[in-house]
Amino acid sequence: MLLDLKKLKLRSVNEKLQNIDRKKNKRDFVISNPEGNHAVCAGLTDNIDVTIKGHVGYYCAGMNQNANITVEGNVGTGVAENMMSGKVHVKGNASQSAGATAHGGTLIIDGDTSSRCGISMKGIDIIVKGSVGHMSAFMAQSGNLVVFGDAGEALGDSLYETNIYVKGKVKSLGADCEEKKMNKQHKIKLKELLKKAGSNIKPEQFKRYGSARKLYNFNIDNVSNY
């Protein structure tokens, strides 16, 4: 079903996708002329396929559950923020805070993302085929961030238990983030993630980064600093 945002209001398009007609059970949708609108496909809960033909604004596919959303263009701030499940595939670049606070599902970005990709992520798998900007995976709690290109300054600052895999260069690591050994279970997991993104790059080409766990507890030697 074609939904043209030049003719329909954004709110009516989102409402339609949030409450699909179960009798007709049509599960394929195409959105045309998104023209940088914000919150396109926010709050979807059904197992449906949506293709967005063009560039979108902020918080695209936010809070997504189950839906499979493809963007044939660039996305603004906070794509798939707080996603619970499902899949979001961006064929262009993403702005800052891609996949922020997301609990689950998969976010694939074919281009680059700017700063704070995966900030406070809580279980999502993010695969970026380009590079990520500064402060990516800041305070990331669980899930995986895979980067085919380079990472900007302060990668994984104040990191909890997210695994970060980077194939290119890392400009600098944030506080409490360190390079970790790539064990067998990590290679198996990474291979599975790369397969999801349709890539046959070998897991051995990546380096793994994780938390040094030194910020988990207060160090009494630092008491005089406060």
Added chain:
Amino acid sequence: MCGIVGIYLKSKKFEKSLGGMLSKMLISMESRGPDSAGFAIYNRDKNKLFKYSICLNEMSFDRFKKEIKEKINFTKLEKNSDHVILKSTLKPSKILPILEDFKGISLVGYGKSIEIFKQVGKPSNVVKKFDLNKFSGSHAIGHTRMATESAITTDGSHPYSTGEDECLVHNGSLSNHNNLRRKLKKNGSKFNSDNDTEVAAGYISDSLKDRNLKQTLKKGLSDLDGFYTFIAGTHSGFAVLRDEIACKPAVIAETKDYVAISSEFQAMAHLPNVNSAKIFEPEPGVVYSWGK
């Protein structure tokens, strides 16, 4: 919040439609800044006249016309709503003191190519009021303001122009503007408002005496403390800078005919061939410039 927009034309193809392109950009940024709006438009006129952009505030045009003719011999006046473009062959060193002493009006900018119009109210109303659609030019910069740190007045509206053919719009806030204002005042800079952006504009004008626009903005990275995305314009130059934290958004679209920048992509979704443009976000702490 605040919305910033700008277009720099690389070819002559869209010179006549520049005003129309910018007005749609400004209107779509109304949600980011409903308090006031303004724009600076540059025209590569070959005549040697200086143009002074003046906001009449409460004064009637007839009264201004009568009084200014008594002070300046040769002038040509073009009225546009509550603004007037005063054209004169006399040098700024002669005209500026007269306009600065003229009670009741605000000088919003001057130069050989720049014209500035800014006023309080919704961007869509401001665009209509000054009939931005009819303007042509080589490059243009606009702003929609959501006021945070100083009053909603014409003097508090962007763009700010503190030197010949110079202008600046800003999304963000500066934290060291009071100190910087004091320093610049000592060097002879004059300010009309308490606004932080006016200080940044003054800083740029001061620095442009010894440097070009790109070098000036590069130096600004260490001297201007705060959050910002700036678009700065000069007679034939156009530049963009984001601070190193890069909280304030910006997106650039570049084609063979133009470079457009805005706070959000939706402001340029209507531009010709934008979907085949090279679209990217300016990187933090990197100066992007076109022209001189």
